[in-house]
Amino acid sequence: MRAHPLLKLVAQRLALGLGTLLVVSVLIFIGTQLLPGDLAQAILGQSATPEAVANIRAELGLDRPAHIRYLDWLFGFLRGDFGMSLANKQPIAEMIAGRLTNTLFLAGVAAFVAVPVAVSLGILAARFRETWIDKTISIVTLAAISMPEFFIGYLLIYIFAVKLLVAPSLASIYPGMALPEKLGAVALPVATLSLVVIAHMMRMTRAAIVNVMASPYIEMAELKGLSRWRITVRHALPNALSPIINVVVLNLAYLVVGVVVVEVVFVYPGMGQLMVDHVAKRDVPVVQTCGMIFAATYILLNMTADILSILANPRLRHPK
Amino acid sequence: MKTFARMPLSAKAGLLIVLVFAFAAIFGPWLAPHGEAEIVGDVWEPFSTTFPLGTDSLGRDILSRMLWAARNTIGVALAATLLSFALGMTLGYVAAVVGGWVDLVLSRLIDTIMAIPTLIFALVVLAVLPPSLLTLILVIAVLDSTRVFRLSRAVAMDVAVMDYVEVARLRGERLPWIIFREVLPNTLPPLIAEFGLRFCFAFLFLSSLSFLGLGIQPPAADWGGMVRDNANAISFGLIVPLIPAAAIAILTIGVNLVVDWQLERSSTVRRRA
Numbered sequence: 001m002r003a004h005p006l007l008k009l010v011a012q013r014l015a016l017g018l019g020t021l022l023v024v025s026v027l028i029f030i031g032t033q034l035l036p037g038d039l040a041q042a043i044l045g046q047s048a049t050p051e052a053v054a055n056i057r058a059e060l061g062l063d064r065p066a067h068i069r070y071l072d073w074l075f076g077f078l079r080g081d082f083g084m085s086l087a088n089k090q091p092i093a094e095m096i097a098g099r100l101t102n103t104l105f106l107a108g109v110a111a112f113v114a115v116p117v118a119v120s121l122g123i124l125a126a127r128f129r130e131t132w133i134d135k136t137i138s139i140v141t142l143a144a145i146s147m148p149e150f151f152i153g154y155l156l157i158y159i160f161a162v163k164l165l166v167a168p169s170l171a172s173i174y175p176g177m178a179l180p181e182k183l184g185a186v187a188l189p190v191a192t193l194s195l196v197v198i199a200h201m202m203r204m205t206r207a208a209i210v211n212v213m214a215s216p217y218i219e220m221a222e223l224k225g226l227s228r229w230r231i232t233v234r235h236a237l238p239n240a241l242s243p244i245i246n247v248v249v250l251n252l253a254y255l256v257v258g259v260v261v262v263e264v265v266f267v268y269p270g271m272g273q274l275m276v277d278h279v280a281k282r283d284v285p286v287v288q289t290c291g292m293i294f295a296a297t298y299i300l301l302n303m304t305a306d307i308l309s310i311l312a313n314p315r316l317r318h319p320k
Numbered sequence: 321m322k323t324f325a326r327m328p329l330s331a332k333a334g335l336l337i338v339l340v341f342a343f344a345a346i347f348g349p350w351l352a353p354h355g356e357a358e359i360v361g362d363v364w365e366p367f368s369t370t371f372p373l374g375t376d377s378l379g380r381d382i383l384s385r386m387l388w389a390a391r392n393t394i395g396v397a398l399a400a401t402l403l404s405f406a407l408g409m410t411l412g413y414v415a416a417v418v419g420g421w422v423d424l425v426l427s428r429l430i431d432t433i434m435a436i437p438t439l440i441f442a443l444v445v446l447a448v449l450p451p452s453l454l455t456l457i458l459v460i461a462v463l464d465s466t467r468v469f470r471l472s473r474a475v476a477m478d479v480a481v482m483d484y485v486e487v488a489r490l491r492g493e494r495l496p497w498i499i500f501r502e503v504l505p506n507t508l509p510p511l512i513a514e515f516g517l518r519f520c521f522a523f524l525f526l527s528s529l530s531f532l533g534l535g536i537q538p539p540a541a542d543w544g545g546m547v548r549d550n551a552n553a554i555s556f557g558l559i560v561p562l563i564p565a566a567a568i569a570i571l572t573i574g575v576n577l578v579v580d581w582q583l584e585r586s587s588t589v590r591r592r593a
Contacts, residue, residue: 023432031444142580146572148524150531150547151565154554162557169555257437261528265551275440276532279447291444295436302435 009310017303021296025077028291029070032284059086077292087283096271096289102173103263103270106186107255110193115248118198122205122244127232129210137206141199149258153192153265160188171266189266193258197251204247208240215239242312249305253298260294327581334577341571345394348387354380356388357539364553364560373563377549382563389541389564394571396457396536397523403461404518408468409511413499415469416476417485427473430466438463439528446534456535460522467521471514475507482506516579520572527568543568 057063076083082092125134144152161169167187177185212218213236221231260272267273275290327335344351354360358380365375373382411430415423433441442459449455479485485502493501529535530544538545543564553560 020432020435024436027432027436028441028444031441032448142576143569143573146520146576147569148527148531148544148565148572150528150544151562151569154547154551154561154565157554158557158559158562162554253437257439260439260443261531264532275443276534279443279532279534282447284447287444287447291440294440298437298440299435 006310010307013303013306013310017299017306020303021299024295024299025074025292026070028288028295029073031291032288033066056086059084073288077289082289083285085278085283085286087278087281087286092286092289095274095286096293098175099269099271099274100293102268103259103272105182106171106189106263106268106270107193107252107259109183109186110190110197110255111252113190114194114197114201114251117194118201118251119205119244119248121198121202123209123232123237125202125206126209126213126236127228129206129213134206137202141202144195144199145203149192149196149261150265152195153188153262156188156191157265169266171268173269186268189262189268192262192265193255196258197255200254201247201251205240205244208243208247209236211243212236212240242309245312246305246309249301249308253301253305256294256297256301330577331581334574334581337570337574338578341390341394341567341574344387344390346391348390352381352384352387354384356385356541358384364550364556364558374558374560376546376560377553382546382560385541385546386543386564386567389543389546390567392536392540393523393526393530393543393568396453397460397519397526400457400460400464400522400526401515401519403457404464404522405468405511405515407461408465409472409504410499411465412469412472413476413503414495416473416480417495417498417503419480423473426469430469433463434466434470438525442525442529443534446529451534451537453536456526456529460525464518464522464525468511468514468518472507472511475510476503479503479506513579513582516575516582520575520579524568524572 062069073083080093082096084090085092085095121137125137128134157169160167168185169188171186171189173182173185209232213232218231218235221235226235259270260276262268263270263272264276271290271293275287275294278286278290324332324335349356359378360381361371361375361379363375363377363379365371365379367374371381371383373386376382376385411426415426442463445459446455449459480503485498488498488502526535527542527544527547530542531548533545533548535544536542538549546564547561550558550560550564554562
């Protein structure tokens with residue numbers, strides 16, 4: 001029996017995603033070897049003693065050829081052994097564990113808030129296309145996209161934490177905190193992240209529906225005398241679902257990156273903050289690990305977007 | 321002049337914003353009442369006639385720093401965008417015109433780079449490269465050129481199969497001639513609108529890096545860096561960090577408004593033709 005073509009498509013995407021992941025790991029590794037000359041010297045600066053440079057060289061294993069170091073790093077990474085930090089000599093796995101959970105918590109809550117709001121607003125804008133509702137939504141979202149995340153973040157801090165005193169300005173959370181308290185603490189960072197992704201998702205949702213609305217069968221539905229709502233939700237939405245799912249997951253992937261700046265604004269103990277701190281300290285092993293985790297999450301989400309939009313396309317589900 | 325009169329209000333506003341910022345970037349250092357890193361007052365002094373926008377975390381005049389920063393921030397972003405277009409367009413056209421395995425290798429490589437989030441890749445690279453303006457421009461330009469490559473390859477693909485390109489090939493013209501004399505002039509309009517969008521991206525990206533402390537290094541003034549320097553003022557109810565952040569937001573919106581109009585215009589022209 002021949003394999004279902006859908007299964008084949010999905011398997012292809014999976015293989016492509018994993019292949020990309022492997023090549024990306026090479027790129028990230030090369031990225032940290034870019035420096036012409038000596039990495040150890042660059043980490044320590046010009047005034048370093050020869051002994052210190054030799055120590056760092058040994059610690060980073062710079063005396064071995066690059067491809068051996070890459071394979072070592074890759075297999076260590078797969079086993080969850082990320083090596084030691086240069087800055088504080090701690091195992092990287094320990095430093096990251098709690099931080100990663102915090103970052104996923106922040107991004108998760110933001111997604112939970114943003115996705116339903118964005119999709120409903122998109123449907124609303126498409127239903128009331130070319131009216132003042134649509135135009136207002138469009139201007140506000142364009143403005144939100146144009147603003148840097150830190151501007152939105154500080155603006156929200158100024159309004160809600162400093163003037164109205166309804167939310168904390170720093171999102172400090174600690175292990176063992178109860179969920180309601182935790183949610184209160186991350187209210188502003190979640191709002192900042194949500195605003196940015198809502199704008200993107202809403203615009204794409206609207207575009208996807210408007211695109212479908214131009215097809216002849218929608219005109220048919222209009223001529224039959226169906227209500228605008230029924231046409232938008234029952235006729236247009238199902239066929240716009242595939243691009244919408246795609247854009248939702250792509251924005252979740254964007255969230256993963258957006259958290260870096262937002263974490264710094266709100267001094268949130270997440271992985272983005274950790275990565276930025278260690279870039280400044282030139283702590284290459286930590287930066288490599290964080291970079292790889294961020295990149296892997298991003299790529300896996302993108303792959304999921306591809307696979308879901310294949311699955312949501314009815315034409316691909318029922319092959320001829 | 322006629323075009324200007326027919327511009328919608330939003331595009332006029334956008335153009336005005338862009339012109340004001342360009343003026344500040346060009347003449348900022350002469351307009352600034354104080355030096356770039358000159359300490360002239362107390363920490364976080366309120367707005368006054370001496371210091372129209374107050375002073376910053378070290379007692380430097382904020383208005384002066386804003387004006388100095390206009391040149392640094394916009395200049396670096398512009399340089400990075402120009403470089404990314406030079407790089408991305410050249411590679412994109414070569415891929416489209418030469419085709420075959422050159423196209424395949426370039427496209428795969430660039431797809432892979434694009435699979436990594438830009439900020440994350442920049443952070444990885446900046447962990448080892450020396451912090452300098454040149455590094456920043458190169459990193460932003462190379463990462464951004466991937467998007468330019470995609471677009472210029474796509475538009476050049478359509479042109480590369482035209483008869484007149486075939487004629488040029490048969491005439492025995494070399495690759496540079498085909499790219500610059502045949503393909504380039506016919507693919508420019510969509511790329512001009514893209515230039516505005518890519519500039520916004522480079523500008524926001526640079527500001528984010530500076531905000532994270534990894535972009536333009538102090539004491540040079542830079543809007544993203546100024547937000548970072550003065551971030552703590554916000555808990556005292558001062559809007560100091562919002563001033564440079566707002567400048568970033570306003571310029572981005574201005575450029576976007578002009579680009580929107582440009583895109584709208586070119587699509588209606590094409591529809592009429």
